[in-house]
Amino acid sequence: LLKLKIRVSRNKLLLIATVVLGLALAFAGLFMYLEGVDFFTAFYWAIITMATIGYGDIIPQTEAGRIVAMIAAVAGISTFTALVSILAEYFISSSLRRMTGMH
Amino acid sequence: LLKLKIRVSRNKLLLIATVVLGLALAFAGLFMYLEGVDFFTAFYWAIITMATIGYGDIIPQTEAGRIVAMIAAVAGISTFTALVSILAEYFISSSLRRMTGMH
Amino acid sequence: LLKLKIRVSRNKLLLIATVVLGLALAFAGLFMYLEGVDFFTAFYWAIITMATIGYGDIIPQTEAGRIVAMIAAVAGISTFTALVSILAEYFISSSLRRMTGMH
Amino acid sequence: LLKLKIRVSRNKLLLIATVVLGLALAFAGLFMYLEGVDFFTAFYWAIITMATIGYGDIIPQTEAGRIVAMIAAVAGISTFTALVSILAEYFISSSLRRMTGMH
Ligand SMILES: [K+]
Ligand SMILES: [K+]
Numbered sequence: 001l002l003k004l005k006i007r008v009s010r011n012k013l014l015l016i017a018t019v020v021l022g023l024a025l026a027f028a029g030l031f032m033y034l035e036g037v038d039f040f041t042a043f044y045w046a047i048i049t050m051a052t053i054g055y056g057d058i059i060p061q062t063e064a065g066r067i068v069a070m071i072a073a074v075a076g077i078s079t080f081t082a083l084v085s086i087l088a089e090y091f092i093s094s095s096l097r098r099m100t101g102m103h
Numbered sequence: 104l105l106k107l108k109i110r111v112s113r114n115k116l117l118l119i120a121t122v123v124l125g126l127a128l129a130f131a132g133l134f135m136y137l138e139g140v141d142f143f144t145a146f147y148w149a150i151i152t153m154a155t156i157g158y159g160d161i162i163p164q165t166e167a168g169r170i171v172a173m174i175a176a177v178a179g180i181s182t183f184t185a186l187v188s189i190l191a192e193y194f195i196s197s198s199l200r201r202m203t204g205m206h
Numbered sequence: 207l208l209k210l211k212i213r214v215s216r217n218k219l220l221l222i223a224t225v226v227l228g229l230a231l232a233f234a235g236l237f238m239y240l241e242g243v244d245f246f247t248a249f250y251w252a253i254i255t256m257a258t259i260g261y262g263d264i265i266p267q268t269e270a271g272r273i274v275a276m277i278a279a280v281a282g283i284s285t286f287t288a289l290v291s292i293l294a295e296y297f298i299s300s301s302l303r304r305m306t307g308m309h
Numbered sequence: 310l311l312k313l314k315i316r317v318s319r320n321k322l323l324l325i326a327t328v329v330l331g332l333a334l335a336f337a338g339l340f341m342y343l344e345g346v347d348f349f350t351a352f353y354w355a356i357i358t359m360a361t362i363g364y365g366d367i368i369p370q371t372e373a374g375r376i377v378a379m380i381a382a383v384a385g386i387s388t389f390t391a392l393v394s395i396l397a398e399y400f401i402s403s404s405l406r407r408m409t410g411m412h
Binding site: 255259260262272275276280282287 | 349353356357360361362363364365366389392393
């Protein structure tokens, strides 16, 4: 059960990491198209936005770009929250296991 | 019980999403009025502030606007925290259910 | 027990809110002194920093001011984390109570 | 058991604090080398980035610097998440202890 649990947690972490990367690539693609910047700059913007850092060196200039930024903000926080929840679930599972003696 | 629990969690998520949107609209309205910007710009500012990104492209220029920004900061973090807690509660419930065999 | 638990949680929330406000006032005082800005500006800077928004409209210009900013960053995240933990603990307590039938 | 648990939590907190400081020093060293700024400025940038504040007063100018910033963003959030999880685990442990009467 323990091994299965850990494998499930690892799969979830891999899944969420894939989702974050997929979203970053999608937002970068949209930002590149709407704001007329190169892909590396757009990807850098997407990561800095989704991580809620927001340096402000690259900002959307168009209304459409701003809508993408707002969605990226919400998506960034959501996926970050999912990551926290998965990690919390993992620690709670092992905590409960230790408390109830289910090795 | 399981179905009821999931429905309660979904209702809570819907509630918190409504609260976040309501607060964003309220802060945007105040910011538009106090700082003299259009509603879309004010709403974009509210989302970027509540998501704690804070690009710095739109910043309050008046004392009243700064007070709204401070309240939006605290409200953004509070509602984000509530969202994390709800998601954590949901994962903990399902975790406990699996551990105690309450399918 | 339930009432006692809720009262403890409320006291903890009040305590953490007091700690956040106290720290914001202390950092604002230091920033005002080191950076030569008025207290309202310094307090606005402290809240925007501790909330990890960081617009970048008010930034430390001196080395001492930057050290205060780094401490405010760590303190902001720490107190925010404490708040999340208290809320999580509260939800877990009520969740456990419901699961184990301890009304 | 309780004393052991608290000691484990304290060791974990010390470990995560050491990891955060170690990462900040490593990112600062890389940023200093790639962006040609002094170490204090680079360290200030690393802390403000890892805390997800991102004032935007010091930003990477080179592609390599931007890659370091993206890694620092992910590392900052990861270690912060680990910290939240450790604190959550600690509070859950004490919560469970109180609920199950394991003083
Ligand atoms: K930020
Ligand atoms: K920022």
